[in-house]
Amino acid sequence: MLQAMSEKMKGWPAIIVLGVATFAMSFFGIEGYFSSRVDTYVAKVGKHEISQQQFRDRMNQIRQQAMAQEGDQFDGTAFEKPANKRRILDAMVDQQLLLKANGDLGMRVSTQALRDAIANVPAFQVNGKFDPETYRSVLAANRMTPEMFEEQQSSSMAVALLPDAINDSAIVTDADMDRYLDLQLQRRDVQYFTLPRPAPANSTVTDDEIASYYKGHQADFMRPEQVSLKYIEVNDADLKLDAQPSEDELKKRYQDEKSRFVQPEQRLVSHILINVPKNATPAQQKAALAKADKIAAEATPADFAELAKKDSDDLGSKSQGGNLGWLQKGVTNAAFDTAMFSLKKGEISKPVLSPEGYHIIYLRDVQSGKIKPFDQVRAELAQEAIKADREHKFNEVAGKLADASYQTPGSLDTAAKNLDLPVKTTGLFSHSGGTGIAANAKVIAAAFSDDVLAQGNNSSLINLGTDDAVVVRVDKHEPKAVRPLAEVSDSIKQKILDDRVIAAAKQRADGLLARLRKGEDIQAVAKSAGANVVSVSDAMRMPRAPSAQSMPAQVRSQAFLLPHPAKDKPEFSSVAVGDGVFAIVGVDKVQGGDLAKITPAQREQLRNQMAQAFGNMATHGFIDILKAKTPVKIAEDRM
Incomplete structure (x- = not known):
């Protein structure tokens, strides 16, 4: 277990953090007894259903977080991969199991704990203390009421109740830490050489081979469900005011708000x-x-x-x-x-x-104390008046757009004509979003909602910001489908050639590895392959000075997976380092870590990290028990 921990504890963010989702509970009215029921859930945990909308909302939330963190490096296509969708859904299932266990065990978030958590949010504080006015204004700016936020915060805290209790019970002994440190700080003498990428044994790929590969790997060539939108946008910056504020209006504003301009x-x-x-x-x-x-x-x-x-x-x-x-x-x-x-x-x-x-x-x-004269504050008053007029105009036009699009839900033309606003269009985009308004999570959610996509209605008014709003409707819809063979033929051909290269490279590496295991000298074997041996003494899993122990990450990982060598008999293995390139890795000597160099502060930090890791493993074990006792149904076709 400690060996596995030494590999996994390299990156704590890799540990799945529980308690990050907020659940919107769905209640069904009496009309459900009088109508036929069609299942629409993506997962069912016991009697609780996780709806498609909840799953999409969660996908959008994670997508938006990834976009904010990764910026230009963000790859939206990753969110369309079935494995990633299933990973997110599994996390939602785990969270629901924990919430159900809370109810069974009588655990709940206390009112005082909720208050303390909210009071400790820096955004709600003034001079380090919770300020009710700031709390309400921050929530209002994010279009939330205190009740909505408190319910959301309580749900998030509830998911963490059991994991926190399990983590608090984790015990890490000095012996546990010594065994882990001995593994983590272990030093190995490593020799390796890298083989050049070979040419494929056969560079001809027939149409039949391409067609056969296509037929056997159609899941790799799926085009995600896509839509394009028509939309009308109301943007504060584009609105033309009926008139600029007059001098009399500014003077009246000055008189009405004179107290603001008093110099103390x-x-x-x-x-x-x-x-x-x-x-x-x-x-x-x-x-x-x-x-x-x-x-x-x-x-x-x-x-x-x-x-x-x-x-x-x-x-x-x-x-x-x-x-x-x-x-x-x-x-x-x-x-x-x-x-x-x-x-x-x-x-x-x-x-x-x-x-x-x-x-x-x-x-x-x-x-x-004196009052600033009108001339001194006139420009400020004019700006404020224009801003207020713009806000009024925006609210007025946005309200009319919402009403008009609701009254004629099957078209945007009437609303566009009445408000003298253009109907714009987006390009096709999938659940991972597109460009322009199609990058907005609210727009994506609306575009793929049942009301807009399946029923063909206009969306409700979607606020993109305090001064920007849109109403959208689907223009084109392309269901999820396998891309045609002609479209992917070239990439399949390259994939087949790459597979042949990898097979040839592995075959060559296996042959050289067999010679080394029979006792041939590594220098001679490397020379016969046209490669040079690189030696690294006292290599560590995570060197403090990576430049001093530079080697491919795959080589380092493989070197620390090899068993301890017997005296004068190195252990060897091969490992793929990417793009059809293999390396042969040998370990000559293994030494334990020098625990004397670990300071008390470092040991205490490690103890906390190991307790967290033990707690996480115990939490996942507990969730597995809950899964065994709770019926869980997954509808992958609805993801």
């Missing part, structure tokens, strides 16, 4: 700080106050700056004679604030205690 009273302040240490003794506090009293009694406006340079403990303002600049109410702490606004111009305060120590405050000047 400001005070020009200098200070002298006498520091009081944290956890100061009474004697230290008394000494600091005495010093502050003496300075305050001696200070005058004329010599205040010199006294600040000489006696102040505030390094930030000391060199400027204690100058703090213009301050307004609420900028400083409450005690300083109160003292500052109780002074008259030219007065010096008595010592004021704050968390930093004692302040002597000198009020040098006062600027009364």
Whole structure:
């Protein structure tokens, strides 16, 4: 088990993380008793069905995450592969099994745990503390209510309840860590040589061979289900306003919102700080106050700056004679604030205690609060008025589009004519998306929904952003089908040739390997194949300086899969390194890891990682038990 862990623990992201999906529960009304039922689920766990829409939503969510992470490197075709679809569906099944087990065991997410989790989200905090107004505004910006978010968060947390409990029970002993470290830090003396890619034994591929391969591998040549869309888009930036705001409108706006443009009273302040240490003794506090009293009694406006340079403990303002600049109410702490606004111009305060120590405050000047004149804020008011008009226009047009497309669900022409908006089109795209609006997960979900695709209706209004919305309908639909032979003939021919090359390369490698296992010298065998032997001493599974132990990853992996060699008798194997190229790998010597180099901090980090790995394995074992006790049906044809 530890050997397997040493291979798998190289990349923790490879461990399947449970608890990442949110389940939308489907309830069926009484009308179900009076109508014939057609199964539409992609999976059924016990009595719970995972619908096609839930599966598509999950696919879209993962696709969007991958697009954000991979950027230009994103390959949407990977999401159409049956193996990947099944992997995502299996994760949803596992999550449903865990939720069912929660109910059977009486486990639930407590209200307090939910509150704590939400309060700890940085996006909902102001100055490190949860702020209800920020919480509501962030959710509103994402078109969610607190109730919706809390239900979503609770579902996500519920999936993690059992895995977390299992992980917390995992125990890792010192002996477990020593065995793992001995494997992970093991050193091996490796020799290898790489064989050149051979030519295929026969470079002729007949039409019959191509046709036979095509017939036997049709799943490899499936064209995914595709649609193209017609759509009408309402975009804030494209809307023309009826008129620009007039001068009278701007002046009225100014009068209505005058309070926004009040400049608060400001005070020009200098200070002298006498520091009081944290956890100061009474004697230290008394000494600091005495010093502050003496300075305050001696200070005058004329010599205040010199006294600040000489006696102040505030390094930030000391060199400027204690100058703090213009301050307004609420900028400083409450005690300083109160003292500052109780002074008259030219007065010096008595010592004021704050968390930093004692302040002597000198009020040098006062600027009364005043309202910014209209001319000074006119441009700001105009921008705000135009923005408000645009928002109103957008909402108005988007609302009319939604109404018109609903009233004539079989066409976009009426809506386009009434609103004077063009009907645009997309190219064909699959469930993995396309370009333009077809890259948006909401559009993809709508395009392949039953209402739009099967029933032929217009979609509801889809918000692409706060100022962009579309209504779509299917223009063309191409069901999933095998690509015609003529379209894939060239790629099949190349695949057959590549398979022949690989077969020839493996046959040659096997022959050389047999000679080595009979005792021939590796240098002589490599020379006979026109290759050079590369030797690496003390090779490690994960070298700290990869450049010092450079070798193909496949060679390194194979070297650490070979058994320990007997004395003076190396172990050999062959391994494919890609594109019809094979390498012959030999191991001459194996040494255990030097555990003395592992620091206590590293051991503790490893203990946590191993506990997580043991917990994950135990969780999957528990899920296997649940699967054995729960009927699970998978409808792969609906994926």
